[in-house]
Amino acid sequence: MNYEKIKSILLTVLVALSIFLTWNLWTYQPEYDVIESTETFDVSIGEERKELELIQPYKVFYHDDEQIMGSPNETEIDKVLEQMSSWRLTDAKDISSQYSQSEIEELVHSPGRIELVFPDSLPLSVYNKVIKFDEENLPRTTFNRIIFDLNAKKGDKGMVYFVLYGEEDRKYVVESKVDEEKMDSMQTMFVQRALYNENFRNYFAFKANSRKTLLLPVKDEEYYSYKYSTELLEAEDFMKALFKNPINVSKNSTESEEIYRDSSSLMKVNTNVNSLSFVNPGVDPDRNISEDLLVQNSIGFVNEHGGWTDRFKLFSVSPEESKIEYRMFLMNFPVFSDTAGTTEITQIWGMDTIHKYERPYFRIGDNYTMFSKPNKIHIPSGYTVQQALEENKMINMEFVEDIALGYKLTRDMNFPDMLLYDLTPSWYYKYSGNWLRLPLEELEGV
Template identity: 80%
Template sequence: MNYEKIKSIVLTLLVAMSIFLTWNLWTYQPEYDVIESTEAFDVSVGDERKVLELLQPYKVFYYHDDQISGTPNESEIDKVLEQMSSWRLTDAKDVSNQFSQSELDNLVHRPGIIDLVFPDSLPLTVYNQVIKFDDQNLPKTSFNRILFDINTKKGDKGIVYFVLYGDDDREYVVETKVDGEKMDSLKDAFVQRALYNDNFRKYYTFKVNARKTILLPIKEEEYYGYKYSTEQLEAEDFMKALFNDPNNVSRNSTDSEEIYRDSSSLMKVNTNVNSLSFVNPGVDPDPGITEELLVHNSVEFVNEHGGWTDQFKLFSVSPEESKIEYRMFLLNFPVFSDIAGTTEISQAWGMDTIHKYQRPFFQIGDDYSMLSEPVKVQLPSGFTVQQTLEENKMINLEFVEDIAIGYKLTRDMNFPDMLLYDLTPSWYYKYSGNWLRLPLEEMGAI
């Protein structure tokens, strides 16, 4: 066999093999194993909350013939709310036009009134999730106080008022009725405690301006400051919860920040002050959003990732700015800080979409996180607070909206490797929408 024949046979074999391999490649159907992702993006950072737990009063007062008793004590407030939860309110009607400014002031502070005070206004339609109303179409009003008129009846019905009091631009009074026996039961259970229980203190009225009277304690009182060992939260959990597609999120770090971003959103964790912010820059705030929708959207948004890591209460609603704020509370006192985003969960909303979300990046926890014994702090009386405000030439009482005791949160930097926070009781006042601290050192506090 000559060389040319051998070459032709080899070439033929190679072509046949090539055709065979190509055919097998085209027709091959491998059996793939189903790959199930074990990465879960449905994360829960903390807890979910019901609306009832977030829309809470933070003071309760009782106006007797010759004295006013009041308390921020959570258990006392809960006792009133618990009784109210079994009620069914009827005949809700807007009677705002029946009250002048002075008549409204007299209604709020007259003898025989039990007064639940909320930090800011709430839409009445939202509170329908907390207490039962017979009426299908509630008045489209807001309120910041619930007044129980325990001495007045219309027939066999007791009277409950939902009042928006002291607001710059609007004031509302919605009258509702409840079974008279229910009101009598509240009266019997509450009045004796308000007059004689140690949880209650004696208060007096401070007429701040033409629109508002604020109640302040007559005597100085002893409170406690605390030191807590706190826990930092997990940035990865928030990243997986807040971004639409966590797989397409990039991460960068600096000495003080962790930065996460995708094509439309940005999340920053400030590890110096332990706050987190998330923003959708392409979403514009919605100035037409209602209070009701703000409350609904904000609660649902945080519940979706279990973002309630401590006790928070609705503290501020501003539909004109499309903003809402839930403030951290300790022992039913609001917690404040000089650094934004460390004691409040705040949100700004666009059209059905979150625009900005800012919150603490740590969790105080519970009593087991408390270090050392509580420290006694003597807070001055309401008279001292009043005098301090009146004598301060930088303060215009026309813009004072509220006065309350709260905790000032500061980080203890003596142990930089630990996340320690001091919570110190102090007097605060709300001035043109902002809560400011009255310096204790200028008020003779120990």
């Protein structure tokens, strides 16, 4: 065998070996140990809620021939909504052009009407998730009243109206129909309770301004004030729920504040009043957001971290500010406070994401723990409230939008080591979009 032949064989072997080694290198898969993270940020702070639980009226009235009976009692309101939830409304159509403002007032307040009152206007399309309509494309309107006309019938159908009432520059009336037997069942169930059940009181109507007639109780009442021991929630849970990557969040503390931040978001926790504020500074409020999208986004956002920690109801919708508010309710009444973020969940939305989120991080809960015995408080009649407002020279009645009984929540700092809150019943009035307290001491001399 000559030298050239040996060299050729050796070269062939080396090439084959090279191909074999290259193939093994390309196809080699080492067996790595799987590293599992033991830390999870799937946080559920309270509960999730459905639209029916959050989007509710807060007053119900029955207009009789001789009297008006009304109640803020949630049990009575729920009975109406429960019956209505089994209905299927048909032939929904916008008939706003057929009504003047005075005719809308007559539609709302005439005898033979059941009136459900909402705290603010709502898009009809959102309420389609609460009750059933036959139509897929509902009129693009808003409403703040549902009116059941117990007298008007068209054929074998009863009439239900969704009305925007008392607004300065808007008026809407959407007419819909329901089977006559459904309306008759509502009338049989509701009217007797309204006339004879102790949850209902006698109300009177007074013309508050050129746009709206308000209903207030005829008699004064005794209500209780309470002192509750409440549960403080963990601010760290909100941090884990709200920040995209909690492991990158830094924390600084002062005597009255805890500050959490990452490269794009900031959360401030006020440890004095137990409220928190989360903000994305780089996200601008979406001034063009629709009311229905604002409602849908806000409910979904809080549901994502189970953020419904007490009884909250949708209380204010302001698409021009891209802002929405859910207010705490206790024993049938809205709860107010002088400090923002302690009795309401407020959101401001940007384009598809949250801009600002304010809320309490304590929970009163369903099982109220009373720290002391409740005290009776004398609440003046609606006549006294009417007189006090009309005689106050600082109040222009044209800007009075609503009046309601509520609780004032105040932290009791006599026991700084305990989370105690006083809840005191009082009259409140909505003035140019803001709810203000009418101090009882000012009413004593009226």
